Amino acid sequence: MPMRLPRSPAVLAAAALMAAPAAADEIFPYAIHQQALDNGLRAVVIPYDSPGTVAYLTVVRTGSRDEVEPGHSGFAHFFEHMMFRGTERYSNDEYNDVLKRMGADSNAFTSDDYTNYYIIGPAAELETMMDIESDRFKNLRYGEDDFRREALAVLGEYNKNVSSPFLPMYERLRALAFERHTYSHTTMGFLEDIKAMPGYYDYSLAFFDRFYRPENCIVLVVGDVEPEAAFEGIERYYGDWKPGYKAPKIEAEPPPSGSQSGHIDWPAPIRPHLMAGYRAPAFSATTVETATLDLIAQLLFSESAPLYQQLVVDEQWVDFLQGGYSDHRDPYLFSIFTRVKSDDLVPQVQAAIDEHIAKLKEEPIDAERLERIKSHLRYRFALGLDSPGAVGFTIAGYLNLTGDPATVNRVYDQYQKVTPEDVQRVAREVFQPQGHTVVTLSHPQQSAAAAGGPS
Amino acid sequence: MSPQSRFATFALTFAMPILLAACAPAPRPTAVDTVTLASPGSPLIAVRLMFKSGSIHDPAGKEGLAALTGLMVGEAGTARHTYSELIDLLYPMAAAIEVSTDREVTVLSGEIHVDKLAEFTDLLTEVVLEPGFGDSDFARNKEQLYSYLTTTLRATNDELLGLEAIQQRIFHGHPYGHSPAGTVKGLESITLDDVREFYRRHYTQANLLLGVAGGFPEGYVEGLQERLAALPAGEPATLELPSPPPVEGRRFTLIDKETDSVGIHFGYPLPINRADPDYYPLMVANSFLGEHRTFHGRLMQQLRGKRGLNYGDYSYVEYWESPPFTSKPSPNVPRRQQYFSVWIRPVVPDTAHFALRNAIFEVDRLIERGLTQEEFELTRDFLVNYSKLWAQTLANRLGFLMDSRYYGMDPYIEKIDERLAAMTVDEVNAAARKYLQTADFEAVFVTDEAAAVKAYLEADEPSPMSYNTTPEAEVVEADKTIQGIAVEPAEVAVVPVAEMFEGD
Numbered sequence: 001m002p003m004r005l006p007r008s009p010a011v012l013a014a015a016a017l018m019a020a021p022a023a024a025d026e027i028f029p030y031a032i033h034q035q036a037l038d039n040g041l042r043a044v045v046i047p048y049d050s051p052g053t054v055a056y057l058t059v060v061r062t063g064s065r066d067e068v069e070p071g072h073s074g075f076a077h078f079f080e081h082m083m084f085r086g087t088e089r090y091s092n093d094e095y096n097d098v099l100k101r102m103g104a105d106s107n108a109f110t111s112d113d114y115t116n117y118y119i120i121g122p123a124a125e126l127e128t129m130m131d132i133e134s135d136r137f138k139n140l141r142y143g144e145d146d147f148r149r150e151a152l153a154v155l156g157e158y159n160k161n162v163s164s165p166f167l168p169m170y171e172r173l174r175a176l177a178f179e180r181h182t183y184s185h186t187t188m189g190f191l192e193d194i195k196a197m198p199g200y201y202d203y204s205l206a207f208f209d210r211f212y213r214p215e216n217c218i219v220l221v222v223g224d225v226e227p228e229a230a231f232e233g234i235e236r237y238y239g240d241w242k243p244g245y246k247a248p249k250i251e252a253e254p255p256p257s258g259s260q261s262g263h264i265d266w267p268a269p270i271r272p273h274l275m276a277g278y279r280a281p282a283f284s285a286t287t288v289e290t291a292t293l294d295l296i297a298q299l300l301f302s303e304s305a306p307l308y309q310q311l312v313v314d315e316q317w318v319d320f321l322q323g324g325y326s327d328h329r330d331p332y333l334f335s336i337f338t339r340v341k342s343d344d345l346v347p348q349v350q351a352a353i354d355e356h357i358a359k360l361k362e363e364p365i366d367a368e369r370l371e372r373i374k375s376h377l378r379y380r381f382a383l384g385l386d387s388p389g390a391v392g393f394t395i396a397g398y399l400n401l402t403g404d405p406a407t408v409n410r411v412y413d414q415y416q417k418v419t420p421e422d423v424q425r426v427a428r429e430v431f432q433p434q435g436h437t438v439v440t441l442s443h444p445q446q447s448a449a450a451a452g453g454p455s
Numbered sequence: 456m457s458p459q460s461r462f463a464t465f466a467l468t469f470a471m472p473i474l475l476a477a478c479a480p481a482p483r484p485t486a487v488d489t490v491t492l493a494s495p496g497s498p499l500i501a502v503r504l505m506f507k508s509g510s511i512h513d514p515a516g517k518e519g520l521a522a523l524t525g526l527m528v529g530e531a532g533t534a535r536h537t538y539s540e541l542i543d544l545l546y547p548m549a550a551a552i553e554v555s556t557d558r559e560v561t562v563l564s565g566e567i568h569v570d571k572l573a574e575f576t577d578l579l580t581e582v583v584l585e586p587g588f589g590d591s592d593f594a595r596n597k598e599q600l601y602s603y604l605t606t607t608l609r610a611t612n613d614e615l616l617g618l619e620a621i622q623q624r625i626f627h628g629h630p631y632g633h634s635p636a637g638t639v640k641g642l643e644s645i646t647l648d649d650v651r652e653f654y655r656r657h658y659t660q661a662n663l664l665l666g667v668a669g670g671f672p673e674g675y676v677e678g679l680q681e682r683l684a685a686l687p688a689g690e691p692a693t694l695e696l697p698s699p700p701p702v703e704g705r706r707f708t709l710i711d712k713e714t715d716s717v718g719i720h721f722g723y724p725l726p727i728n729r730a731d732p733d734y735y736p737l738m739v740a741n742s743f744l745g746e747h748r749t750f751h752g753r754l755m756q757q758l759r760g761k762r763g764l765n766y767g768d769y770s771y772v773e774y775w776e777s778p779p780f781t782s783k784p785s786p787n788v789p790r791r792q793q794y795f796s797v798w799i800r801p802v803v804p805d806t807a808h809f810a811l812r813n814a815i816f817e818v819d820r821l822i823e824r825g826l827t828q829e830e831f832e833l834t835r836d837f838l839v840n841y842s843k844l845w846a847q848t849l850a851n852r853l854g855f856l857m858d859s860r861y862y863g864m865d866p867y868i869e870k871i872d873e874r875l876a877a878m879t880v881d882e883v884n885a886a887a888r889k890y891l892q893t894a895d896f897e898a899v900f901v902t903d904e905a906a907a908v909k910a911y912l913e914a915d916e917p918s919p920m921s922y923n924t925t926p927e928a929e930v931v932e933a934d935k936t937i938q939g940i941a942v943e944p945a946e947v948a949v950v951p952v953a954e955m956f957e958g959d
Contacts, residue, residue: 102837153766156763163611313595341602375548
């Protein structure tokens with residue numbers, strides 16, 4: 001990779017300054033510039049044609065996966081809320097005023113593996129973004145009252161989510177599928193842990209101290225930005241951030257010992273829902289496994305998939321069908337979610353899903369079909385890169401998984417390598433009865449007729 | 456960022472109808488009305504077809520017909536291909552033809568890579584010009600609408616339920632008064648012949664606004680216009696909307712359903728929309744009060760930030776599409792009649808009464824006190840920059856331009872710039888006084904404890920708060936007033952959720 005000469009003395013101290021131009025055969029069309037600071041913080045800058053606008057993201061490689069202490073599920077997400085509670089220099093109100101003045105779109109989200117803070121706003125305010133973001137990552141300060149109040153907002157967030165069957169079903173699926181690993185709880189956390197949050201002020205201070213450290217974070221800037229100036233600013237604002245990240249000991253999940261199932265009675269009349277998971281390997285861009293699972297998801301659940309066609313278009317037994325593998329740092333689940341027209345059809349829907357999975361295991365699929373899926377994935381990727389925010393969120397996901405933004409290219413390289421034999425092999429490895437978990441949800445008193453459609 | 460910089464690289468061209476000499480007979484314009492937005496370097500092209508075919512055009516007793524017709528065009532087979540075949544053809548291009556029906560319009564849209572433009576355009580024109588109207592597609596699409604009403608709204612998303620319900624209360628007895636998805640009884644009565652007839656009347660050149668944006672080749676737009684000229688000429692659907700029903704007093708509808716918390720909306724019709732000059736100062740006042748999904752609105756700061764009542768609190772001077780899932784306004788849901796509303800996300804039942812009073816207090820405070828010069832400048836600067844982010848993608852830029860054509864106004868995002876640049880704090884405060892009030896509104900509570908809520912609303916006793924922290928002194932002081940605000944409901948009705956969306 002070509003080296004570039006840094007402009008400022010501060011940047012000379014940096015471990016590396018690299019620019020990888022987009023290669024003609026790689027899917028990601030923009031040059032990726034990277035630099036690491038002495039304290040371990042890494043900066044990634046991607047110029048993108050969005051005149052006057054930048055997306056400024058901070059990826060913290062800590063999520064609900066890191067919640068290893070019992071009773072603290074949901075804490076990574078709760079802590080994300082606390083990051084908006086101010087510092088000595090910028091109180092909560094002042095921080096909001098700065099963002100308001102620049103007209104920024106700003107928020108954050110937490111997932112199983114990471115927490116992502118973002119500001120999308122005027123490129124002319126890039127330095128202000130560096131100032132307020134570095135300040136709160138280095139100097140967050142809040143009192144116990146603020147902490148206790150914010151815990152109620154998290155409870156409110158849980159309450160707004162729980163009116164959908166998705167959350168309770170997802171909670172049950174994970175609790176059944178994982179015994180030891182922290183993927184046994186959702187990112188929101190267990191309700192009893194959320195209710196106990198107001199009492200954990202001291203724990204929250206320790207949480208910040210352990211995880212919000214430069215070695216565990218990556219600053220990503222996408223849009224109307226000059227890489228060298230951005231690196232100089234990041235060095236200036238974040239250079240004195242003290243390292244000290246302490247990685248948690250996340251217990252590995254033992255191999256599954258059998259299939260699991262659960263059922264939820266829903267208090268209101270509702271169409272039955274079905275959610276299932278199969279134990280799947282951790283994300284990898286160096287082997288073909290993850291890529292093959294993504295192609296299998298398309299083979300089974302895309303609109304053009306025979307299973308989708310059968311269940312949604314022809315038989316019309318379900319009005320919603322989704323499935324796939326979402327990239328995770330540790331072994332996770334290939335999951336399936338559907339809504340069935342009536343209770344009596346649930347066994348038939350389950351049988352149809354099983355039958356299509358069995359076919360994948362029994363015989364290699366048509367190579368031409370596989371090529372159509374690869375085409376779909378490449379065009380879908382290109383169509384999705386339509387704003388600096390969209391580019392930023394895409395790359396942030398890969399930064400979380402491997403720390404390397406160019407992982408995006410490796411993933412699409414792997415797609416190209418997948419053969420019909422890979423599909424058959426991976427299907428046999430993943431779709432095993434001993435790693436299978438099923439959760440159903442329905443209204444107990446509801447008759448099949450009441451759930452039916454109009455005549 | 457200079458106000459115009461985002462648009463500097465794009466040529467805005469409008470294919471205007473031919474200007475006619477005053478004495479000449481009035482021939483039809485030679486081309487379908489079109490909005491184009493060229494971005495020559497882009498590998499992407501967005502195409503949108505907006506038909507004046509919304510739920511306001513549903514015949515009485517056939518509620519849902521416009522949406523079902525939209526689905527039978529956009530998500531069904533054609534005379535030449537089954538729906539499955541169409542999906543298979545679109546799939547390798549990662550293309551989809553999306554269709555959505557709101558109160559006034561149905562929009563078919565798609566985005567495509569330039570490599571595949573010709574193939575995609577063939578399929579798009581095929582679905583619009585030659586719908587197949589097959590029985591199986593009809594059953595599936597009707598089922599989709601039915602299950603949206605009976606499962607999605609009634610049983611799986613209290614926030615969408617409350618949003619639809621508040622609109623139905625504000626516009627009861629009005630063409631906006633039912634969901635675009637229709638009613639259970641309306642859907643039951645719709646036949647395939649109804650769909651064919653509705654398509655014949657509404658999918659016409661006169662009702663169509665075409666939008667094309669991105670890196671399309673020369674001659675593409677003209678070619679597409681020519682193909683769409685195969686639609687019948689038709690007459691424009693000029694449905695005059697009646698005035699919304701007057702609201703007298705504070706009227707409450709409690710939707711009774713199993714839920715752990717209480718979601719609240721209240722609002723009333725506004726006499727203006729974004730085409731009106733007064734809309735812009737009102738937009739500033741509203742942004743100060745409760746800009747959607749930001750942390751700096753007064754409602755958010757006071758209810759969530761200072762009191763921990765819930766997850767979010769916002770206010771609106773326009774309909775907002777799918778607010779639980781969007782952070783910025785969506786294009787292509789134009790409505791000539793708009794409403795003001797406050798959305799209080801779920802609170803625990805014990806604090807619902809106080810939360811309502813707190814929101815009333817904040818609206819009243821805005822009306823009485825207005826914005827200071829400093830608050831005004833901050834909010835104005837925010838909106839000038841923030842509104843640029845609403846149109847970041849090609850498809851959204853195109854969508855907002857098409858909406859402006861629909862409203863008969865200059866491009867909206869630029870209009871915000873222009874109006875706000877010349878605005879004063881006095882205009883904003885005058886607009887707040889003129890258009891905001893809390894004496895007459897419709898309110899919807901989604902709650903498991905309808906009887907208890909009804910009892911305390913009618914008793915109108917003080918609702919003191921108890922906090923898990925020591926609140927700030929100013930919160931303690933304000934709460935003394937807020938907890939005793941007289942709500943004085945004019946009516947409190949309880950509706951079991953199973954009765955929602957049934958239809959007459």
